[in-house]
Amino acid sequence: MRLDVLSALNAERAARRAVVLVTAIESGAQRLVTHDLIDADPLRETLRKRLHSGKSGMEETLEGRVFLTVHVPSPRMVITGAVHISQALAPIAKLAGYDVTIVDPRTAFATPERFPDVSLLAEWPENALPRLSIDRYTAFVALTHDPKIDDFGLVEALRNECFYVGALGSKKTHARRVERLRAQGLSEAAIARIHAPIGLDIGAVSPAEIAVAVMAEITTARRRPEAAS
Amino acid sequence: MTHTDNLSRDEDILKAAEDWARGGRGVALATVVETWGSAPRPVGANLVIDGDGNFLGSVSGGCVEGAVVTEAMDVIVSGKPRTLEFGVADETAWKVGLSCGGTIRVYVEKIG
Numbered sequence: 001m002r003l004d005v006l007s008a009l010n011a012e013r014a015a016r017r018a019v020v021l022v023t024a025i026e027s028g029a030q031r032l033v034t035h036d037l038i039d040a041d042p043l044r045e046t047l048r049k050r051l052h053s054g055k056s057g058m059e060e061t062l063e064g065r066v067f068l069t070v071h072v073p074s075p076r077m078v079i080t081g082a083v084h085i086s087q088a089l090a091p092i093a094k095l096a097g098y099d100v101t102i103v104d105p106r107t108a109f110a111t112p113e114r115f116p117d118v119s120l121l122a123e124w125p126e127n128a129l130p131r132l133s134i135d136r137y138t139a140f141v142a143l144t145h146d147p148k149i150d151d152f153g154l155v156e157a158l159r160n161e162c163f164y165v166g167a168l169g170s171k172k173t174h175a176r177r178v179e180r181l182r183a184q185g186l187s188e189a190a191i192a193r194i195h196a197p198i199g200l201d202i203g204a205v206s207p208a209e210i211a212v213a214v215m216a217e218i219t220t221a222r223r224r225p226e227a228a229s
Numbered sequence: 230m231t232h233t234d235n236l237s238r239d240e241d242i243l244k245a246a247e248d249w250a251r252g253g254r255g256v257a258l259a260t261v262v263e264t265w266g267s268a269p270r271p272v273g274a275n276l277v278i279d280g281d282g283n284f285l286g287s288v289s290g291g292c293v294e295g296a297v298v299t300e301a302m303d304v305i306v307s308g309k310p311r312t313l314e315f316g317v318a319d320e321t322a323w324k325v326g327l328s329c330g331g332t333i334r335v336y337v338e339k340i341g
Contacts, residue, residue, distance in 0.1 A: 001258060003341045006247050013243070025262070028310040028338060056273030058263050067262045067336060069273060 001030055008032050009071070016073040016135055020047050023067045025058075043068075073137040074099060075222060080125055080153045081143030082109035085168070088211035089141070090118045096215060098139070103128045105149065125152045139164035139218045141198070145173055151180060158190045164221040166195035166214060195221075242286040246277040246340055255280030256340040257301035261288050265316070266331035277340075280305050288335050289315070301337050310338040 005021070009032055012019040020033045022043065033041050041047060046059055047068070054072040058065060077093045079086050082104035090100045094117075101119040104110040110122035121128040129152065134140060140157030142150035145168055154177075157165045167177065174196040181191050199213030200220070243258075250256045259276040261268070269290035276286040276294065278301035288297055293315045300313055316332025 001338055001340050003247070003250050006243065006250070006258075006340055010244055010247050023336070023338075025312060025336060058272075067260070069260065 005030055005032050008034075013071050013073070016133075016137060018051050018070075018072045020050060020071070021069040022047075023069065024063060025065045025067055027064075073135070076101070076134070076138045077141065077218070078103065078129070078132060078134055078138055078153070078157075079141045079143055080104065080149050081168075082106070082111075082115060082120065082122075083143050084207040085143050085210050085214070087114060088208040089143075089214055090115060092211055092215045093139075093218075094118075096219070101132060103132075103153070104144070125149060125156075129153055129156050134160050134162055136161045136163055138162045139221070140166070141214060141218075142167040143198075145169045147177070147180060151177070151184075154181065154194065155184060155186065158186060158193060163225065164195065164218045165193055166198040166217065168198050169196060171197065242275045242277050245285050246275075249277065249279055250340045255305040257304045257337055258340055259288055259297050259301055259335050259337045261333055262312070262336045263334040264331060265333075268331035268333045270333075276301075278302065278305070289333060293333070293335075297335055297337065304337045304339050308339050310336065312336050 009019060009021060012034055017035055021030060022033060023030045033047055038044050038047050043061055046061065050068050050070045051072065054070060056068060056070045058067050075098050077098040077100045079089065079102045082102050086102055090102060093100045101121065102110065102115060103121045103123065103125050105122060105124045107122045110120050112120060134157060140153060140162045142154055144150050150167060154165060154167060167174065169177065178191055195217055199210055200216045202213050204210045204213040246256055246258050257278045259278065261270055261272050261274045264272055269292065270288055274288050276284055276288045276297060278284045278298050280302060282298055282302060284294065284298050288294065297313065300311065304311060313335045314332065
């Protein structure tokens, strides 16, 4: 691999952009296909399938045998609300391979004692979220049911096409939330992307059970996006 | 931000490959390109090797790394990529011991 190709590959990964390295196994010829180049690539159909699955692999193509190295950014989870459910959800998400960040301006909640080993920002989402650059590989979970804390994050998550956006609250709470988001100019289609009530319907009662339901819903959104809408 | 599983991400490995090459070392990258049976490391797993035989990462969880490193040092000299196969049907594989019973194919290329 040429060093400039490797540098470009590492730069794409550092910027959390999906990229595929195409290597012709016989000749050693290589090309890096970034997101903006896929539509023009002769292997575009195959590349799209690979990016969707996130799996690297060998392919027989008109170009001969090629190995596709697929790099999809690692998933992240951003949670507003350093609450009970978050205390269970953060470790579960970490086990499932997510980088977890919790944002809550209420310093009584956002303490390292309650959240060991988690990136914890005791700040308003308005300050913290822009810095986190949430993206389509991020799951956003709003758990405070306080509009002052949750709403900003929900709007940001929808605008940045987070693959999962969920918000805690009863149907009534959510109906009021929908009104507020509409008033902020969000489209019906965007608002409909919010999972609320949050979590798969598994009869969860305790905070830990709700966390499991949320993690399961996020997993569906990531692994079976067509089924999760 | 914390990473729970650096092993599965290969992030450090490709960055190390770049850093080593920029630092003037001869560098090769080995990638698992195909697996059959119960292979210990998935397709896409990387091992980076320098001209002195230092390495980082894993293509088999320890079973065939030694053989891959030796081949990689040749690739660093020749500059020509090669594909290696290790498996139960292969006598060399028995020797180097892919004990899990799987077969893997590893692509080794020079960086730079």
